[in-house]
Amino acid sequence: MESKNSIDINADLGEFRNEIQLSNELEILKYISSCSVACGGHIGTNKSVRLILEECRKCGVAIGPHPSYPDREGFGRRKMDISLKDLDKSLRKQIQYFFEIANSLSMPVRHIKLHGTLYNETARQEKLINLLLNIVDSIEDKISIIGPTNSLLEKIVSNTNIPFISEAFVDRRYREDYGLVDRSQDGAFLVPLKEQISQARNIVINQV
Known part of the structure; x- marks a missing residue:
């Protein structure tokens, strides 16, 4: 049997601020296979996360948390002077928050994808990569990390037992x-x- 290549179409959701943006996100769900959902760092509330996850379940879309620097004012796109200890605490809180909602809906969590400036910085900074790996290792469920293709993050994660999904x-x-x-x-x-x-x-x- 010939193997078939496939591509995962992912979108970052749960970032809406009004009904029009929500409508756009729900429309996007028709065309994607997975999504990363904002969980409070740059935007997101219990209501928004639950709403998006419920719609993902209807559409058969795989889910994962989309944590960021604790920067709601800058939408997670600013560089932050934050200690690794405080960042670790913030990320764990965001991820736990997401898992609690997913578990309440009996939905499996497939991956984690960082957001904004943290996404870009973690792609090339070993100290942030190690922080992310420690967090993912502590999660009971086995999940993948989504990150930039050909990045230091991909190189390091590929040498662990954590699956890596290369993104472009x-x-x-x-x-x-x-x-x-x-x-x-x-x-x-x-x-x-x-x-x-x-x-x-x-x-x-x-x-x-």
């Missing part, structure tokens, strides 16, 4: 070192649909 974006430009172009720079986003489709095809076919 169809609507973001990349540097030559595979890091994302900072969103504050001109051209950081691929806006024309034609360019997004071209990048998606390149990711799937050429894996670059």
Whole structure:
């Protein structure tokens, strides 16, 4: 039997602030296979997490927490002067919060994906990678880590027993070192649909 390649289409959800944004997120659920749900660090409440998880269950979408720096004001996109101890405490609180809701709905948790600045910094800083690995190791359920392709995070996680899901974006430009172009720079986003489709095809076919 021939093996078949597959691709997981993931979206970051639970980040809505109004009914229109919520409607958009619910529409997205029709087209994805997994999602990472904001759980209080940059945005998110018990109500928003539960609502999204319930809809994911209806659509058969895999779920995972989307924790961040404790930065609701900056939506998790600011650099933060925070100790590793305090960051560890914040992340564990966010993740536990998510698991409690998922468990109450009898939904398995498949992965964890960090958000914003923490996502980018953890991709290349060993101290943050080790912090994340310690947290994931302490979780009773076996879950995967989603992170940037060709990153230090991928290299280190691949040498552990924790599954790693390599991620690439169809609507973001990349540097030559595979890091994302900072969103504050001109051209950081691929806006024309034609360019997004071209990048998606390149990711799937050429894996670059």
